[in-house]
Amino acid sequence: MSTEPRINDRIRVPEVRLVGPNGEQVGIVSIQDALRLAQEQDLDLVEVAATARPPVVKVMDYGKYKYESALKAREARKNQAHTVIKEMKLRPKIDPHDYETKKGHVVRFLKAGDKVKITIMFRGREQSRPELGRRLLSKLAEDVAELGFVEFAPKQDGRNMIMVLGPHKKKTEAMAEARAAKEQRKAGGAVGETEAVAAEADTETEIETAEAIESVEQTEAVVGAASGADQAGEEQS
Numbered sequence: 001m002s003t004e005p006r007i008n009d010r011i012r013v014p015e016v017r018l019v020g021p022n023g024e025q026v027g028i029v030s031i032q033d034a035l036r037l038a039q040e041q042d043l044d045l046v047e048v049a050a051t052a053r054p055p056v057v058k059v060m061d062y063g064k065y066k067y068e069s070a071l072k073a074r075e076a077r078k079n080q081a082h083t084v085i086k087e088m089k090l091r092p093k094i095d096p097h098d099y100e101t102k103k104g105h106v107v108r109f110l111k112a113g114d115k116v117k118i119t120i121m122f123r124g125r126e127q128s129r130p131e132l133g134r135r136l137l138s139k140l141a142e143d144v145a146e147l148g149f150v151e152f153a154p155k156q157d158g159r160n161m162i163m164v165l166g167p168h169k170k171k172t173e174a175m176a177e178a179r180a181a182k183e184q185r186k187a188g189g190a191v192g193e194t195e196a197v198a199a200e201a202d203t204e205t206e207i208e209t210a211e212a213i214e215s216v217e218q219t220e221a222v223v224g225a226a227s228g229a230d231q232a233g234e235e236q237s
Contacts, residue, residue: 005047006046006050007045007047007062008038011057014030015030015054016030016031016057017055017056018033018059019058019059020058020059021060028054034057034059043061044060045058045059046058046062084115085116085117086105086114087117087119089121090118092121092126093132094136103140106148109167110168111174112167113167113170115151116165118162118165119160119161120136120160133161137163141165148165148166148167149166150163150165151166
């Protein structure tokens with residue numbers, strides 16, 4: 001079923017409540033008069049409230065209206081925050097270096113506003129020591145406490161132990177901060193490029209000035225030498 005509004009000749013009612021192109025209320029008129037007013041202004045007659053009695057129509061540029069509506073819908077989709085659950089798997093006897101690497105990923109996920117499911121995988125005899133998993137999960141929760149909180153407490157699930165961390169920061173806030181940081185980096189790059197151009201221009205000016213001074217000094221030296229030679233010739237004569 002089409003969700004687009006009826007326009008022009010597709011509006012099949014005897015009377016409509018007409019709104020002008022600038023939002024002015026014209027009032028209830030016949031559909032023929034409304035169509036004629038729209039055609040005189042080289043615009044479209046668009047039904048904006050079909051369920052009203054009589055239906056409300058507006059004189060507008062329908063092509064421009066559709067384009068602007070599509071832009072608004074695209075912007076709304078861009079700003080939608082979809083909660084994502086990331087997963088990080090660890091072993092109960094994980095190496096300290098590997099732990100720091102895994103923790104770095106968890107920090108990155110939480111900063112982005114995503115939830116993180118932490119899974120401790122037990123093997124063999126490790127299953128008889130669940131306290132190792134709880135201790136590791138508690139340590140991880142403490143290490144990232146500034147960014148996230150324990151949303152789902154550690155729970156044994158077969159051979160695994162699971163905990164879910166939730167971010168303090170909302171997804172929309174994280175997205176807004178990421179966009180702001182990106183714009184700032186772009187602005188910083190433009191400023192740096194401008195400063196580099198200015199510095200290069202200053203350097204060229206200094207070189208040209210130095211060359212000019214050197215040229216003047218050389219000219220003065222030549223003139224001085226010529227004058228000395230003339231004086232020597234006069235003395236000999």
